Amino acid sequence: MPKPLIALDADGVLLDFHLGYAGAWERAFGERPRERDPLAYWPMDRWEVDRLDEAGRARMRAVLDEHFWSTMPPLPGAVDACHRLHDAGFELVCVSALESAYEAARLRNLRDRGFPIERVIATGNASETRSPKADAIEALRPVAFVDDYLPYLRGVPGQVHTALVLRAPNGSPNTGEEVTTLARSVHQDLVEFVDHWLAQEVP
Missing domain, CATH: 3.40.50.1000 (HAD superfamily/HAD-like)
Structure with a gap:
């Protein structure tokens, strides 16, 4: 059976995913973000991170790669x-x-x-x-x-x-x-x- x-x-x-996101941000921008709200559902609200322009979004997307998805x-x-x-x-x-x-x-x-x-x-x-x-x-x-x-x-x-x-x-x-x-x-x-x-x- x-x-x-x-x-x-x-x-x-x-x-x-929140810790994974913080690690990806550090890879993309060289600095680990500080925690803003430990009870936030979305990572952009949990971490003290900037709203990204198109160039910043491209840098972030580049690190959401094989390494990111295999090391969370x-x-x-x-x-x-x-x-x-x-x-x-x-x-x-x-x-x-x-x-x-x-x-x-x-x-x-x-x-x-x-x-x-x-x-x-x-x-x-x-x-x-x-x-x-x-x-x-x-x-x-x-x-x-x-x-x-x-x-x-x-x-x-x-x-x-x-x-x-x-x-x-x-x-x-x-x-x-x-x-x-x-x-x-x-x-x-x-x-x-x-x-x-x-x-x-x-x-």
Whole structure:
């Protein structure tokens, strides 16, 4: 019998995109930014960084490269939380709104950090009313899907348990009526989701 699947987002669920962003800024501009708001949802609000002109944006894009996507640090407790799911009999797959060119880099990042994950599906992040991840989730048919961005739960099949990680509240998109209509459960981080999930009678 195949193991039941759990699909996990990467940035904000498994990996610390904010710290990765600060490192990329330092690579691009030679100075590590100071923290402005540790509770900010978006990295541009968390770090004391300038709004970039076109030349600055080009410099920043240049460092969002293979190195960036393969060296992001894990979020506290995330590796252990994944091992708890794995040891409980679940297969884990990462579904990330990432360009397909960096799919292998993301998988290498997860494996190097010790995550028990052998597959990454990069969906791109086209802005639509339906989640760019919905088709992948429909094809995978996982028992649960965990993401930290509420709009990415739109269009996910109803039989999938959708878990929303809230994380930082300031400027968060994870508010409003859709929290209750799209998310079957809500958690502060992946560790809290795993505590909740493993306490349930799941298939």
